[in-house]
Amino acid sequence: MSNRGKTGIACCAVIFCGLIHGGIAQAEPQPSPVPSAWELTLQPTEPTRIVVDLGGVKKTFWYFLYTVTNNTGEDVDFHPEIVRVSEIETEATASQAQKNPGQAPRITPEPAIIGLDSRVFKAIAERHQRTHPFLVTPVKAIERLLQGRDNARTSVAVFPDLDPRASKFTIYFGGLSGEQTSKPNPTHNPKKAESEDNPRFFVIRKTLAMPYTIPGDERTRPTAIPVLGRMTWVMR
Template sequence: MKSSYYLMFVILLMCGVCSFGAPKPAVVQRGGTWTVDIKYEDPQQIEFRVEGSREVQRFWYLIVTLTNNTDRDVDFYAKSELVTDTFEVLGSGRMTPSIVFKRIKLRHQSKYPFLELLEESGHRLLQGADHTKDIVIIWPDFDAKAKGIRLYVTGLSNETAVIEHPVKKDADGNALKVFLRKTLELSYKVSGDAAFRYDAKLMFEGQRWVMR
């Protein structure tokens, strides 16, 4: 048990150092650097009852609309994480039954008839509004004790930066290089009683771009 707490402490320390030393995204993008336009809905939750069981699984999802208003078609290799203030980190798409996406798509079919799952949305964003994509990002339920979460979406820009790792060294004793990508960060406050999870809501607190 002590070793687990120690490991968590080391990880948090490293994350703190990396965040402190990380550069910020450029205010004015350099030539050749692009960022796609994004709009998003408020996150929602959905329940899924396991067939033949009374067990209920809960998921959270975010619908985003991406438009490539740059001067070219761009590569699209996105990933997303949900991070709680209790230090839980959840990758999108993890342990998500296909029926969950189908039910989300059915729920929003009038507004988003061509809704795609992030993990199945392809690896190119074509230029122009005619090629706008509506994408849903899904996470399993997070720690009910959390009072705040942050959603991170990477892959919306090709802007990168390199910093030195605060701890790890290479064979010559030099700090290893850490590659960071421009990432959208959305912050939310969690409202509601943990005992009534179905009634929990996420209250928007802010958006910013970070290097992560």
């Protein structure tokens, strides 16, 4: 994942903590109601699982395919930043969660795997050979995207297996829009030098949020089909 992607995850975590611990009430930036910069067209498939034999060890991965098309009227650099944020809910009380952290609610951000094992990509490509014959690896997806349908690019976002306790997750797909803004870092320490770990501002970008719920319980979720909610644009 790029440094920009790491910064995006850190931005969300730091802002969230700052709002809680600092008691700061700030309105979250919202994307423009109409596109204010270039915007690519995305066609994703639904997230699904695949089991791959990695040298005698079978591992489960989640993935989805996507096709991105540039109808903006100009060539643009395509740098996808894709993150899955899963949520584990709990009925434990605050005191119970404090005594047993394993019972506490948990939010886990996981960036899509960029340096994908070739065996994983091969298994996915073979599964979709008929419908997506021009599938490229996540690394090859990162380059200039020319205009028009004939130059559309199809790739894959792959994630580790989900904890069966997770009842929902959201996939955030960045890199589809040129719209961006900056937001003050609520935990910035002015007594220290400004750095990647202590920035004064975070750059946040228009990002597509795709929320899913996983029906069932811990026993049935490993085979359940996720249900897509309402996709929205957010600043992240």
